[in-house]
Amino acid sequence: MKSKAFKNPGILLAATLILMFFCSGCRMAYIFHVAAGQFRLINDSIPVEDALKRDSLGYEQKERLRLVAGIKEFGEKELGLKETENYETVYLESNKRPIYVVSASPKDRLASITWWFPVVGDMPYLGFFDLEKAKAEKEELIKKDLDVILGMAEAYSTLGWFKDPVTLSLVEGSTVDLVETILHEMTHTTLYVKGQGEFNEGLAVLVGKVGAFLFLDQTLGPSHPFTVEAKKSIEDERIFCSFLNPLLKRLEHLYDSQIGYQEKLVRREKIFASSVKDFRGLKSKFKTNRFNRFGSGGMNNAYLMSVGLYHRNFHLFESVLKKKGNSIRDTLAFFKGLSEEGDDILESARKWINASHSEKASRPFPTAKIRVADFLTN
Numbered sequence: 188m189k190s191k192a193f194k195n196p197g198i199l200l201a202a203t204l205i206l207m208f209f210c211s212g213c214r215m216a217y218i219f220h221v222a223a224g225q226f227r228l229i230n231d232s233i234p235v236e237d238a239l240k241r242d243s244l245g246y247e248q249k250e251r252l253r254l255v256a257g258i259k260e261f262g263e264k265e266l267g268l269k270e271t272e273n274y275e276t277v278y279l280e281s282n283k284r285p286i287y288v289v290s291a292s293p294k295d296r297l298a299s300i301t302w303w304f305p306v307v308g309d310m311p312y313l314g315f316f317d318l319e320k321a322k323a324e325k326e327e328l329i330k331k332d333l334d335v336i337l338g339m340a341e342a343y344s345t346l347g348w349f350k351d352p353v354t355l356s357l358v359e360g361s362t363v364d365l366v367e368t369i370l371h372e373m374t375h376t377t378l379y380v381k382g383q384g385e386f387n388e389g390l391a392v393l394v395g396k397v398g399a400f401l402f403l404d405q406t407l408g409p410s411h412p413f414t415v416e417a418k419k420s421i422e423d424e425r426i427f428c429s430f431l432n433p434l435l436k437r438l439e440h441l442y443d444s445q446i447g448y449q450e451k452l453v454r455r456e457k458i459f460a461s462s463v464k465d466f467r468g469l470k471s472k473f474k475t476n477r478f479n480r481f482g483s484g485g486m487n488n489a490y491l492m493s494v495g496l497y498h499r500n501f502h503l504f505e506s507v508l509k510k511k512g513n514s515i516r517d518t519l520a521f522f523k524g525l526s527e528e529g530d531d532i533l534e535s536a537r538k539w540i541n542a543s544h545s546e547k548a549s550r551p552f553p554t555a556k557i558r559v560a561d562f563l564t565n
Contacts, residue, residue: 224316232276232352243279248358251365252277255353258369261402266370266394267516269377273351274369277358286314286340287321291333292488295451296442297435299384299492300333308381311496314340334487363416366402371395378523386532388497390522393504394515396421401515419474427478428501430469434462435495438488459486500533506540 235256239249255274262268290312291300299311315321321337328335351372357365374391400417407414437458441451463482470479481494504518511517525532525539 221314221316227316228278228352229276229350231280232278235275235277235353238277238279241279244358251358251362252353254362254365255369257406258366258402259373261405262370262373262398265401265405265516266398267377267519268370268373268394271350271373271376273373273376274353276350276352278352278354280355286316287318288338288340288493289313289315289321289324289328289335290338290489290493291328291331291335292492294332294334294455294488295448297439297488297492297495299489299496300328301382309384311384311492334489336487336489336493338493361416362413363399363403363420366399366417367395367420370398370402374519378519378526380526380532383532384496385500386522389500389504389533390519392424392497392501393508394519396424397508398515416475420477423473423475423477424498424501425505426469426472427481428498430466431495431498432502434458435491435499438491455488462486503533503536503540507536510540510543 235252238244239252244252259274263270292298293300301309301311302313303309313321313324315324325335325337353369357368371391371394374394375387378390379387396417400414400421403411403414403417438455441454441458444451446454459482463486466481473479484490507521508515508518511521522532522536525535528535
């Protein structure tokens with residue numbers, strides 16, 4: 188199919204020149220690819236109200252699309268997320284996920300290979316609008332004896348630089364996933380710290396999941412199937428986090444040991460295999476299918492670092508949320524304050540949690556009557 192001309196090619200040229208100015212050390216072919224893909228996505232998007240008039244969308248798709256404005260308003264007014272002009276348009280040209288993501292790691296360390304870009308700083312992955320270009324990047328990284336993973340992103344945020352559209356893949360997915368994803372990406376626009384990927388994604392996971400439950404509970408009620416599913420999604424996140432952390436710590440212990448490189452590779456394969464077996468035994472505890480495919484495409488450090496980027500620190504973020512009275516707004520304000528200190532935000536949050544625990548432990552035991560329910564958590 189012949190591609191459409193850009194509605195405003197001058198904007199594309201100007202943005203690319205700006206990127207060239209800032210990116211003297213970046214690969215220009217990649218920058219051009221990302222700029223062209225981004226503007227194609229924006230150029231071919233249409234207002235949501237126009238999309239709702241199209242016969243090509245089914246009833247359920249239109250219902251989800253109508254929900255987007257309410258999700259956005261809830262995020263802004265109830266959760267304290269930044270007001271933007273995002274998600275007022277929709278990209279209907281393809282139901283494929285718009286971004287292919289390539290990540291890489293050394294084979295003997297749990298560390299991400301990063302790429303530096305202006306505005307966002309060091310990124311632990313590269314995004315591509317074209318599958319073949321993503322595959323070519325993957326092959327180049329494999330030649331460097333790295334672990335590599337190629338995946339797909341449900342959505343992404345341009346951090347307020349452009350008006351991000353809703354994609355057809357989101358409209359065709361589940362309602363709960365739609366709510367989670369919109370709030371997740373709105374979180375990136377609200378608070379994003381250069382070079383701290385685990386913080387950025389971990390916070391967005393928390394806000395996306397907890398925010399989705401709060402939104403659906405408020406709009407549909409606590410007994411609605413979507414609300415119940417959103418609550419189960421949070422419970423599954425806790426279970427998966429509890430599984431993932433010990434696995435990553437086992438690998439870190441192995442990689443920190445003094446044994447040789449080849450022996451580390453042999454032993455890590457045993458850990459990979461046992462973790463897949465352990466996960467199969469854990470599957471019956473999950474109440475949704477969100478983690479069903481864990482390990483199904485093979486295991487390596489890049490895969491685990493990509494998974495850990497989103498899910499490793501959920502307990503930490505949830506602990507902060509609890510300390511902040513289960514208020515997303517107050518939690519965002521807390522992390523914004525930490526971000527202004529310029530330190531590792533996750534480490535600062537851990538110290539804050541530990542200090543509050545120590546302070547609590549040092550207090551005299553209360554004489555008030557305590558109910559059993561006081562010791563129970565959701």
